[in-house]
Amino acid sequence: MSSLRPSPIAPTVDFDKDGVQHGFLRLPYSRDDSAWGSVMIPICVIRNGTGPTALLSGGNHGDEYEGPLALYDLARTLDPKQVNGSVIIVPAMNYPAFRAGTRTSPIDKGNMNRSFPGRPDGTVTEKIADYFQRELLPRADIVFDFHSGGKTLDFVPFCAAHTLPDKALEQKAFDAVAAFSAPFSMRMIEIDSVGMYDTAAEEMGKVFVSTELGGGGTSRAQTVRIARRGILNVLRHAGIVDGAIETGRTQWLDMPSGDCFSFAEEDGMIETMIDLGDPIEKGAVLARIHSVGRTGIAPQELRAKMSGMLAARHFPGLVKAGDCAAVVAVEAEG
Numbered sequence: 001m002s003s004l005r006p007s008p009i010a011p012t013v014d015f016d017k018d019g020v021q022h023g024f025l026r027l028p029y030s031r032d033d034s035a036w037g038s039v040m041i042p043i044c045v046i047r048n049g050t051g052p053t054a055l056l057s058g059g060n061h062g063d064e065y066e067g068p069l070a071l072y073d074l075a076r077t078l079d080p081k082q083v084n085g086s087v088i089i090v091p092a093m094n095y096p097a098f099r100a101g102t103r104t105s106p107i108d109k110g111n112m113n114r115s116f117p118g119r120p121d122g123t124v125t126e127k128i129a130d131y132f133q134r135e136l137l138p139r140a141d142i143v144f145d146f147h148s149g150g151k152t153l154d155f156v157p158f159c160a161a162h163t164l165p166d167k168a169l170e171q172k173a174f175d176a177v178a179a180f181s182a183p184f185s186m187r188m189i190e191i192d193s194v195g196m197y198d199t200a201a202e203e204m205g206k207v208f209v210s211t212e213l214g215g216g217g218t219s220r221a222q223t224v225r226i227a228r229r230g231i232l233n234v235l236r237h238a239g240i241v242d243g244a245i246e247t248g249r250t251q252w253l254d255m256p257s258g259d260c261f262s263f264a265e266e267d268g269m270i271e272t273m274i275d276l277g278d279p280i281e282k283g284a285v286l287a288r289i290h291s292v293g294r295t296g297i298a299p300q301e302l303r304a305k306m307s308g309m310l311a312a313r314h315f316p317g318l319v320k321a322g323d324c325a326a327v328v329a330v331e332a333e334g
């Protein structure tokens with residue numbers, strides 16, 4: 001790591017200065033329409049003294065909106081007098097993707113959450129990941145990264161942390177999930193954890209908490225309220241913001257194995273047979289995929305590989321072979 005060149009990103013904020021600063025992570029990106037131009041990634045630092053640091057991000061995927069809606073709002077409204085320590089807010093982490101309204105970057109097709117640890121001499125997406133890896137994550141005591149389903153998935157609203165080999169770290173993360181007080185709280189496994197921001201933070205020993213709050217490439221009044229209340233709750237739980245946690249009822253969910261996931265094996269038109277949050281028995285039909293090229297073809301049936309409830313579903317009406325069609329989770333004790 002020490003042999004890596006410095007990041008090309010220049011922050012216009014001073015992370016060690018008290019007060020509120022609204023600035024940018026300026027990433028040089030010279031191109032046809034802007035010689036010597038830069039990508040200007042918004043960042044806000046709210047600091048009051050030497051207490052713990054929270055690193056908050058949205059827009060890791062550019063088509064997910066609850067995080068950016070909560071975090072631009074928090075950056076505008078959080079009073080440093082309420083803060084003990086630092087809150088670093090990057091509301092649109094993959095800013096080129098966020099501006100394009102797409103999951104991945106239109107510049108390099110980079111999926112931010114598969115680009116860690118990044119490279120200082122890599123693509124634009126890799127340069128942003130590298131800056132988080134080497135400059136921002138090391139400053140943080142708690143890391144919170146908002147996600148929703150984007151254009152292609154829709155989730156029941158949950159806050160989540162991962163089951164980890166380090167049980168003390170895992171417990172700290174689940175305590176923060178409980179403080180967030182989403183309608184659902186998830187103990188999550190990943191199908192593909194290599195390159196994730198989550199993994200980078202957890203390998204550094206940071207408390208890492210995430211969400212999936214709805215989806216479909218938009219936001220809802222309810223899920224934005226959950227995001228705004230939840231992030232303040234987590235900051236209060238961490239002792240960084242004054243005030244009492246606004247608790248709400250939460251249902252814990254587990255994703256115990258890869259059997260949670262169902263993938264389409266054919267192209268076609270998807271018919272989800274139950275709605276988000278509905279119960280399902282093992283072996284029951286979760287979704288049918290109808291061939292559309294001709295009439296007279298029986299639909300492919302996707303059956304639940306375990307009993308539980310429908311936690312996520314494919315959002316658009318058309319699917320391709322390989323698309324994640326449904327995710328089943330199991331209701332669990334808190």
Ligand SMILES: [Zn+2]
Nearest residue numbers: 061064147148
């Ligand atoms: Zn996401």
